[in-house]
Amino acid sequence: MGWSFRRTIKIVPGVRINLSKSGISTSIGGKGLTYNTRGRLTTSIPGTGIRHTQNLNARRTARPIRSAVSASQHIDSASTDRLSKREQVTRDFVTQVQNRTTKALRQYFISHGAYVVAENLADAVTLEDHQEFLGSLTREFEVTTKAIKLAVDIGTISLVEKEKAMIALYEIERKCEDHQGDRSELDEAATSLWNKVLAWPISPSFFWPFLLSLLGCLFLLMGNFTFGPTLIVGSALYGIYKLKSFEKKKVSVLAEITEANTKFDSLVTNEISPRPVVPNSKDTVHIKALMLAGITVVLALIVVVYRPQDIGRAALISSENSNPVDKNVRDDNKPTLQISASVPVKSSTPHRSQIDFKWLIGKYPSDVVNDRRFRAAFNDVSPNEWRKIADRLAVTNADGIQSKDGYYFGDGCKAHFCDSDNAAFAINEATGKGDVIYKESSDFTSNKMVANGFVWSDTPIASTPLVAWANSNGMKISTAEAIGSDSTPHPTLQTSFDCTKARSDAERLICGDRELAADDLELASVFAKAKAAVTDQVSFKERTRKAWNYRERNCHNRDCIVSWYASQKATLRQIVETGSN
Incomplete structure (x- = not known):
């Protein structure tokens, strides 16, 4: 049997202290309007017995919704693997109730222009404008909340409780849909x-x-x-x-x-x-x-x-690349020697050596010929020509490289061919620039030799010890002819191509040799006749291309070019006669 206790003590007019079993409270006001410090507001019509009491601190609709929204969050997702099958089914049911309740309420609020996501739905249910509607869902929220709490606390619920919860969920969804506003497009706008x-x-x-x-x-x-x-x-x-x-x-x-x-x-x-x-x-x-x-x-x-030296070196290299020039030097008392010299543009400013070549003194040329520092002293020497030079420095005297008249000088010869195939070089001690010349046998039957040279324009052979070495080895070098002249001589021989644009060794040899130039013109004439007579132009063009490529890649001396012209003229004359390749 319940009991109660209540006593009122008047302090001043309009202010009373209330004592009861639930505690102490204060009432402020008089007849018609009274406010209790516990949040209860009472309005009445004196003498009629009509009154209305409202609890201002109550949030009756918010609590069930908060429970429905957050109840399933108490489930430990990390331990779901250890749940029994029945417990997993219960967990899935709780999640379904929570998700569907959240979705229905969110759609309701958004349709009335209140943008809210699921995480903040508990704040949305406190909006004053929607308390009347949410109050109509109190019973349904109590049912769903009860089912969720049972699932969270004991891990399972009965089938009857599930049915009640689902019926309440259907009612929540129906009422939310029936009371939707006219701003449903807000969800699409938010998305x-x-x-x-x-x-x-x-x-x-x-x-x-x-x-x-x-x-x-x-x-x-x-x-x-x-x-x-x-x-x-x-x-x-x-x-x-x-x-x-x-x-x-x-x-x-x-x-x-x-x-x-x-x-x-x-x-x-x-x-x-x-x-x-x-x-x-x-x-x-x-x-x-x-x-x-x-x-x-x-x-x-x-x-x-x-790094200004790199800029100067790059500019120097770009300005010094030019075409070699072929010269024929004849002497009635000596074998015919052909000297090919690289003639770059003369440098307008003094050039100090960037590399110290003192380390060369006493070393054998065969030991340094392939050293990068040594090769840097020489200008525009192709790999093929350098191999020839290296072969002709294989055998040297015991003194090795010596300093002579301001130059590092060295010479040598090819093994077993010292009487015919030899080479020498001279590197200026001040500028670090070097000249090199070598001699090779081209035809032993006619006692014919070919000499090639690679020189700098500001380091002419005439000023180096190479002059004495060349004379002692049967090569006559005229100082007036200036192998390292300051400007490139213009070819005067007529050929089938433009000699000013000559690039390969073969083209440069042709432009500097009257006999080869004449052979070139004769071959051009025969070629024109063969082209007119042949029936298969495609095969003829391919044959011509292969023949030309062979000459450009393999012919680096006069004898090779002479043989090539003779072979091509014979082949083209046969094509003129037969009309086929």
Whole structure:
């Protein structure tokens, strides 16, 4: 049997202290309107017995909804693997009730313009405008909440409780659908805004452009002033393209987000949950791009400023590459010698040696001939010609390389052919530039030899010890003819091609030899007749191409070219007669 206790003590007019078994409270007011400190407000009509009591602190509809929304969150998802099959079924049931209840309530609020996500639904149920509707769902929320608590506390619920919970859930969904507002498009507008925010471009990474620019600076450091600047400029253009693309996409997406926000604002009345927005991070793309560009420019300037010798070397190499010139030197008392000399443009400024060649003194030429430092002293020597030079420095005297008249001089000969195939070189001690000449046998029956030379324009052979060596080895070099002349002589012989554009050894030999030039013109005439007479032009063209390639690749002396012309003239005359390849 219950008991009760209540006593009222009047303090001042309108203020009373109430003592009861539930505690102490204070009442303020008089007849018609009274407020209790426990949150109860009572209004009445004196003398009629009519009154209305309202508990201002009560949130009767919010608590069941909070339980329905958050009850399943107490389930330990990490231990679901250890649940029995019945417990897993119960867990799935709780999750279904929670999800469907949340979905129904969220759709109801959004249809009335209140944007809320599932995580903030407990805050949405406190909105004053919707208390009357939510109050009509009190019984249904109590049923679903009871079922969820049973599942959480004991791990299972009976079939009867499940049926009650499902019936209550159906009623919640029906009432929410029947009382939906006219702003259902808010959900679609929020989804569209979220998709636009997700499309916000990621800040570009300038890793690859910066890496390419560093590679370009490395090429500059190595002295490559063609590929290095190309890489730097290319990386800069690539970086600018990435930056412009990012800015263009950002402007486009920002316009779409603004449009989506406008539509969202026209539908929303309450933002319980924050709307999707672009991450509020400081845009440092331009600062990053300028910083990397500045680093690249500084590195490039450092490389250029502190390696002037590489720039001078690159400019010198580009200006010194020119075509070799063929000269015939004849002496009635000596074998016919043909000297091919590389004639670069003369340097206008003094050139000090960048490499100290003192280490050569006393060494055998055969020991240094393939050293990179040694080869750097000589200009425009092809690998094929260098092999010939190396063969002719295999046998040397016991003194090795010596300093003679301001030059590092050395000579040698080919093993077993010292009477005919020999070579010598002289490197200027001041400039580090070297001249080299060598002699080889071309026809033992006619006692004919060929001599080739590679010289610098500002280091003529006439000023080197090579003159005395050449004379002692049966080669007459005229100082007036200037193997290393300051300008390239213009060919005067008529050939079937333009001698000013001669590139290969064969073409240069033809342009400097009257007999070969005459053979070339004769072959051109026979070629024209054969071309007119042949029936299969495709095969004829292919045969001609192969023959020409053979001459360009294999003929580096006069005898080879003479034999080639003789063979080609015989073959073309046969084609003229037969009309076939």
